Amino acid sequence: MERPFTLRWEGGLNGHLVLLDQTRLPAETVYLECRTVEDVWQAIKRLSVRGAPAIGVAAAYGVCLGVQSGRSVDEVCDYLATSRPTAVNLFWALERMRKAASRGVLAPVRGGGPPGSLNTLTELLLAEACAIHEEDRQQCAAMARHGADLLSDFPDGGGILTHCNTGALATGGEGTALAVVFELARRGKHPHVWAGETRPLLQGARLTMWELQQRDIDATLICDSVAAQVMREGRIDAVITGADRIAANGDTANKIGTLGVAALAKVFGIPFYVAAPVTTFDLSIKTGADIPIEQRAAAEITEGFGLQTAPQNAHVYNPAFDVTPAELISAIITDRGIVAPVNAHQVAITLSP
Amino acid sequence: MERPFTLRWEGGLNGHLVLLDQTRLPAETVYLECRTVEDVWQAIKRLSVRGAPAIGVAAAYGVCLGVQSGRSVDEVCDYLATSRPTAVNLFWALERMRKAASRGVLAPVRGGGPPGSLNTLTELLLAEACAIHEEDRQQCAAMARHGADLLSDFPDGGGILTHCNTGALATGGEGTALAVVFELARRGKHPHVWAGETRPLLQGARLTMWELQQRDIDATLICDSVAAQVMREGRIDAVITGADRIAANGDTANKIGTLGVAALAKVFGIPFYVAAPVTTFDLSIKTGADIPIEQRAAAEITEGFGLQTAPQNAHVYNPAFDVTPAELISAIITDRGIVAPVNAHQVAITLSP
Numbered sequence: 001m002e003r004p005f006t007l008r009w010e011g012g013l014n015g016h017l018v019l020l021d022q023t024r025l026p027a028e029t030v031y032l033e034c035r036t037v038e039d040v041w042q043a044i045k046r047l048s049v050r051g052a053p054a055i056g057v058a059a060a061y062g063v064c065l066g067v068q069s070g071r072s073v074d075e076v077c078d079y080l081a082t083s084r085p086t087a088v089n090l091f092w093a094l095e096r097m098r099k100a101a102s103r104g105v106l107a108p109v110r111g112g113g114p115p116g117s118l119n120t121l122t123e124l125l126l127a128e129a130c131a132i133h134e135e136d137r138q139q140c141a142a143m144a145r146h147g148a149d150l151l152s153d154f155p156d157g158g159g160i161l162t163h164c165n166t167g168a169l170a171t172g173g174e175g176t177a178l179a180v181v182f183e184l185a186r187r188g189k190h191p192h193v194w195a196g197e198t199r200p201l202l203q204g205a206r207l208t209m210w211e212l213q214q215r216d217i218d219a220t221l222i223c224d225s226v227a228a229q230v231m232r233e234g235r236i237d238a239v240i241t242g243a244d245r246i247a248a249n250g251d252t253a254n255k256i257g258t259l260g261v262a263a264l265a266k267v268f269g270i271p272f273y274v275a276a277p278v279t280t281f282d283l284s285i286k287t288g289a290d291i292p293i294e295q296r297a298a299a300e301i302t303e304g305f306g307l308q309t310a311p312q313n314a315h316v317y318n319p320a321f322d323v324t325p326a327e328l329i330s331a332i333i334t335d336r337g338i339v340a341p342v343n344a345h346q347v348a349i350t351l352s353p
Numbered sequence: 354m355e356r357p358f359t360l361r362w363e364g365g366l367n368g369h370l371v372l373l374d375q376t377r378l379p380a381e382t383v384y385l386e387c388r389t390v391e392d393v394w395q396a397i398k399r400l401s402v403r404g405a406p407a408i409g410v411a412a413a414y415g416v417c418l419g420v421q422s423g424r425s426v427d428e429v430c431d432y433l434a435t436s437r438p439t440a441v442n443l444f445w446a447l448e449r450m451r452k453a454a455s456r457g458v459l460a461p462v463r464g465g466g467p468p469g470s471l472n473t474l475t476e477l478l479l480a481e482a483c484a485i486h487e488e489d490r491q492q493c494a495a496m497a498r499h500g501a502d503l504l505s506d507f508p509d510g511g512g513i514l515t516h517c518n519t520g521a522l523a524t525g526g527e528g529t530a531l532a533v534v535f536e537l538a539r540r541g542k543h544p545h546v547w548a549g550e551t552r553p554l555l556q557g558a559r560l561t562m563w564e565l566q567q568r569d570i571d572a573t574l575i576c577d578s579v580a581a582q583v584m585r586e587g588r589i590d591a592v593i594t595g596a597d598r599i600a601a602n603g604d605t606a607n608k609i610g611t612l613g614v615a616a617l618a619k620v621f622g623i624p625f626y627v628a629a630p631v632t633t634f635d636l637s638i639k640t641g642a643d644i645p646i647e648q649r650a651a652a653e654i655t656e657g658f659g660l661q662t663a664p665q666n667a668h669v670y671n672p673a674f675d676v677t678p679a680e681l682i683s684a685i686i687t688d689r690g691i692v693a694p695v696n697a698h699q700v701a702i703t704l705s706p
Binding site: 026027163194196197198199200202205206209210213218219220221222223224225226227228229230232256257259260263264266267268298301302304305306307308309310311312313314315316317318319322 | 379380547549550551552553555558559562563566571572573574575576577578579580581582583585609610612613616617619620621654655657658659660661662663664665666667668669670671672675
């Protein structure tokens with residue numbers, strides 16, 4: 001049986017995007033066919049596809065769908081940019097699509113149509129989206145290698161705490177933080193993953209546990225509030241999470257709850273690592289204070305899984321992300337190598353072309 | 354309309370215990386009639402009644418029900434002691450009932466029956482259970498006063514983070530940690546409570562938010578993983594939780610997640626207080642390492658909301674409590690005054706008769 005895939009383009013120039021609907025996991029493996037850019041916008045908004053790199057890839061394919069219907073690349077990109085505010089890979093991918101389009105319209109390098117024609121444009125855009133997807137795959141593989149090298153003295157059977165989902169479901173490839181885990185497993189380290197369930201939407205329980213089970217990686221599910229306890233019990237050798245946006249100084253926005261595990265790792269003397277491709281860095285902002293934080297609906301908490309679990313009209317604070325300051329991060333694992341110590345200088349060195 | 358009550362005895366010597374079924378809140382206000390000791394055991398086990406002091410009171414009434422059916426006090430107490438292992442108030446209340454019974458059988462001080470008769474015994478036991486209940490009410494009031502005095506420089510409109518439920522639903526009176534909040538409100542401080550939802554069983558979302566709404570206290574519900582973020586945002590002036598068992602050195606077992614917020618409070622420079630009556634101390638154990646921690650079913654996490662939210666057969670670690678070391682606790686608020694700094698010496702001084 002084919003392993004479920006996260007997202008792929010099917011059917012050539014007039015094709016469409018097929019996405020695994022992650023809101024239905026782990027109970028059901030259901031694919032969504034996105035045939036319009038609106039379908040992609042909705043899929044991103046409602047988290048059918050999530051994870052910063054995967055959002056970028058999905059948005060790139062979304063641009064292809066948008067121009068199929070005759071809209072301009074700018075119009076389509078502006079629209080897709082409104083789907084989610086925090087993950088910078090979204091804006092990065094849209095920018096790449098804009099640039100590809102402007103290159104193509106000015107000087108088409110391939111395809112049968114006349115310069116600037118729709119056929120040439122859609123060809124160029126699809127080629128660019130596929131390139132973004134393929135590069136993301138390669139970035140995941142590179143992060144896996146660099147991360148496993150960094151953890152070369154990881155003890156056999158050691159524990160890794162992670163938060164949210166950072167595997168194949170979150171990227172175009174094998175993952176960010178989980179890719180490091182998969183590589184440690186290939187190197188015979190038998191990592192045991194402690195997966196925080198990741199309230200309110202339970203990406204850790206629903207997605208990470210599902211991916212780890214599929215790959216036969218030992219894993220234990222915990223409520224987010226158990227992180228301190230398993231650290232205190234000495235079960236955790238490293239914490240690794242992904243990132244949604246990293247500022248020039250290394251401050252990292254990631255799924256709400258990341259700041260807490262980073263601060264607890266500090267208290268309990270455990271290294272805290274972030275794994276993210278260079279596309280997750282946003283050098284236009286100096287510190288995490290400037291990263292916009294998406295606020296989500298109260299109902300995600302008060303009636304998350306069908307039951308009313310808080311009084312009617314309860315006031316709720318539901319930020320989707322928090323920002324972990326650079327000083328709490330032991331190292332950032334990127335596809336271009338390790339950022340450590342985490343500061344503006346080291347970020348600049350690692351990201352310089 | 355009468356405010357819902359947590360538990361009360363109805364009907365005299367041959368009466369029964371009526372409990373608010375807290376598993377149904379906030380959606381429904383349903384009372385359970387406990388007419389046998391088995392009913393009480395089940396109500397404690399399945400958390401229809403929970404909170405260390407309330408468990409003690411319920412167990413005391415449960416002894417009355419047990420002897421109604423002709424069983425010995427020792428037999429009934431041994432049985433009730435198996436309902437939950439961590440909250441020491443349970444064992445304390447059962448011990449008081451045993452002592453009352455032995456006093457009564459040897460030298461009855463009231464009642465119409467001959468010495469040692471069932472009537473005298475049930476009278477004595479019911480009187481003792483009522484006394485435990487009433488003393489718990491008074492202890493709550495005393496903690497409220499001592500706690501509010503301790504927080505005398507609490508800023509108007511300041512923020513208090515709490516975890517789990519520690520109000521009237523958890524005690525025979527107004528509560529432990531929440532009683533301090535209620536007293537601050539009566540003193541015109543307008544406290545704003547940040548309630549951690551308290552996974553897996555959501556006592557914060559279901560019970561604390563419900564109690565605060567009933568009493569018109571400003572409150573915001575957060576996922577447990579948001580605690581670090583609201584601390585970092587400067588919204589929290591104090592953290593106050595309850596306790597299920599406190600060792601002689603001040604190490605405190607409380608609802609899973611408490612250790613995390615205590616450690617985070619330390620990181621962010623916020624005082625962390627525990628509020629508990631002296632009946633929650635267990636001077637027979639030196640440190641928290643000796644407190645037995647109840648492990649609960651995986652299904653509380655994997656299908657807590659009625660939906661399957663993790664893969665089948667996912668391995669789960671679900672301790673009901675964790676232990677916060679004394680050095681992370683700024684002060685313990687008891688009905689006999691404040692323990693601070695928290696160490697064996699100060700605990701002994703506060704608890705000495």
